[in-house]
Amino acid sequence: MNQRWICPTCGAGCLAPSRPRLDDVRRYCLTCSKRTGRLVQRVCPAQERARQAATARRADKVARQQAKAKADAYSWPQVLHVYFRRWRKLDAWEGTYPERSTLVVRHSQVKGHSSGHCALWTGRIVVTTSDDPGASLATLLHEMAHAASREGHTPRFHAILLTAIEEVAGERALPVSRHSRFAFQQSVRVVMRRWIERVGLLQPPVPVPKPAL
Numbered sequence: 001m002n003q004r005w006i007c008p009t010c011g012a013g014c015l016a017p018s019r020p021r022l023d024d025v026r027r028y029c030l031t032c033s034k035r036t037g038r039l040v041q042r043v044c045p046a047q048e049r050a051r052q053a054a055t056a057r058r059a060d061k062v063a064r065q066q067a068k069a070k071a072d073a074y075s076w077p078q079v080l081h082v083y084f085r086r087w088r089k090l091d092a093w094e095g096t097y098p099e100r101s102t103l104v105v106r107h108s109q110v111k112g113h114s115s116g117h118c119a120l121w122t123g124r125i126v127v128t129t130s131d132d133p134g135a136s137l138a139t140l141l142h143e144m145a146h147a148a149s150r151e152g153h154t155p156r157f158h159a160i161l162l163t164a165i166e167e168v169a170g171e172r173a174l175p176v177s178r179h180s181r182f183a184f185q186q187s188v189r190v191v192m193r194r195w196i197e198r199v200g201l202l203q204p205p206v207p208v209p210k211p212a213l
Contacts (some may be wrong), residue, residue: 005042007032013042076129077105079201080140084125087141092164093148098123101147103140105129114139118146133201134193141165142188153181161188169195 005020006013007029016026032040084103101123108114108128114135116127125143129136145161146152165188166172174187 003044003046005044007040007042009036009040016042018044018047076107076136080105080127080129080136083137083140084144087144087164087168090164090167092160092167093144096150097144097148101125101144103127116140116143118143120146120150120152123147132189132193133196135189137196138185138188138192141168141192158184165191168192171195 001018002015003018004013005016005026009032010029012029012031014026016024020027027041029040029042081103088097088101090097102125104124104126106126106128108130114128114130114132116125116139118125125140125147127136127140127143129139141164142161145157145164149157149160151157162173169191171191171194173191174184
């Protein structure tokens, strides 16, 4: 397809293919080349506009990706830490929650997948968050129940977790049984999602700017 090629010096133009050969005379303005003693190459305004638009799209895409990465890396972990500090004081723990318990937040690359781990005797909790706030908060509360009970998936642990869920969300999840552990986990997530829909998510604390030196 032919396009308009224009000399940047004198403005004279001609029609030429979109990708002319290097030895194609239409690529160069012969009048300006003769006057300056150097080859003056014509430019295609349509291609320049397309190139600028593509550059702008790439810059916008990179900016959005960086903004999303920054939000995932900072805002959501801060939100979970706010809930972690608040839920340490739940009555469901009966004053047994370890003071040295800490929280580490990671982001899952699998959409909708959330998991966690708790070191029973140190209280160190690692939560891998997902794009589902209800699942992430349910995982956090689950691991905090492990830290408070210092037990695995025992009847006492599940009793403490059910009490904590009811205290937080105002709603009781399905009781767990040997044959319905998955249904119990799904029930906890549903309860937390309904609670978030009612009250909304907490916002991370706004950082105080440092004074200029």
